[in-house]
Amino acid sequence: MGSRPSFIDDLARAAADGASPRADAGDDALLDAYSRTVIGALERVQPAVAFIAVERRAGGNAAARSGSGSGFLFTPDGYLLTNSHVVHGASSLRVTLADGATYSADLVGDDPSTDLAVLRIGAAEALPHAELGESARLRVGQIAIAVGSPLGLAQTVTTGVVSALGRSLRSTSGRMIYDVIQTDAALNPGNSGGPLVNSAGQVIGVNTAIIPGAQAICFATAIDSAKWVITQLFAHGRVRRAHVGIAGTSVPLARKVQRYFDLGSASGVRVMEVVKGSPAAVGGLRVDDTIVAIDGMPVDSIDALQRLLDASRIDREVEIDVIRLTQKLSLRVRPVEQTG
Missing domain, CATH: 2.40.10.120 (Thrombin, subunit H)
Structure with missing residues (x-):
């Protein structure tokens, strides 16, 4: 064997x-x-x-x-x-x-x-x-x-x-x-x-x-x-949110854009839709604008945008900074309370 x-x-x-x-x-x-x-x-x-x-x-x-x-x-x-x-x-x-x-x-x-x-x-x-x-x-x-x-x-x-x-x-x-x-x-x-x-x-x-x-x-x-x-x-028993009437997505910002406009973050929120008659539409926001700040505070993501649009900004005019083509614009928008 x-x-x-x-x-x-x-x-x-x-x-x-x-x-x-x-x-x-x-x-x-x-x-x-x-x-x-x-x-x-x-x-x-x-x-x-x-x-x-x-x-x-x-x-x-x-x-x-x-x-x-x-x-x-x-x-x-x-x-x-x-x-x-x-x-x-x-x-x-x-x-x-x-x-x-x-x-x-x-x-x-x-x-x-x-x-x-x-x-x-x-x-x-x-x-x-x-x-x-x-x-x-x-x-x-x-x-x-x-x-x-x-x-x-x-x-x-x-x-x-x-x-x-x-x-x-x-x-x-x-x-x-x-x-x-x-x-x-x-x-x-x-x-x-x-x-x-x-x-x-x-x-x-x-x-x-x-x-x-x-x-x-x-x-x-x-x-x-x-x-x-x-x-x-804890504060309200519900979540109160300010509403401006846009849909958006988080996007990276090119380094040259960051440097040129002296931005504090490497990303922003691109506007994909503006609801007709909404505070955003009244304030002049347009599709393809990139939101980079609200009241001077950086907006680097959708999550950051939602956090900033809290109850303190309901019915109060806020300044929204956007990049539009080759310009940085400051737009005045008055958010309303989100319902539903």
Whole structure:
């Protein structure tokens, strides 16, 4: 008989040693480091992640409808962040935390335009809460960890990376959500409202949507946008926005344009549409103008434009700087309050 193949000897030695054949110690070390990173991040955030049970009254003779989603505590006194579509129109909200404790919850406010909502639960003791990170500092390729209750399976963890930044997504209200994070950390129905966290366990986004039929394409609202919405909901119970009547997109600015006009940023917002009769139309904005500042503050993205068009600028004349062909113009526009 001929000599037996060498891999048979490898398998025999591996069985005796309790290890896989030809294991690479370097690969094991990398895997262990990755595992330790994920586990460490989860230890920080998982106690703050909640399962949200939702009841909605139905009209007529129809039975009440129930649903569920995810959320997370972001303060020790019981404030939670979740998705608007999870809780909008709810007649009853019940929140179950990682330790099994269950509380009734009240809606502080929700914003369908960014698909975000804030809830409050009452508790006698300080509660575990997640640390909010900074989405502006994200890099494509860095670790992204999603925690939530997909299909009602509480405290489910999936991992991946930040696949892309600055995506746009249409909300249930029809308004575009800008500055959206794309990730390949798997999300399923029920993950909505749960946190997307970085390797330090800091929340970088609020999981909000999947594309039905697609694989590994999931989205989260950037936490920097969520912070602004939170302050608005605390102040007003809703988000008040100034409206000028344009549609636009973020665009880079050529370096020579930056130098020539002494601009403070490398990008602006190109006007793609001006609504007839809107404040923008009355103020003289045109399609293909590039907005670079409002009241002297740089506008380097759609997200920045939306942040600047806050309640403080409703019914108040503002100065909008635009680049039009070879000129820099300052236009006077009086925003109105956005409705609907």
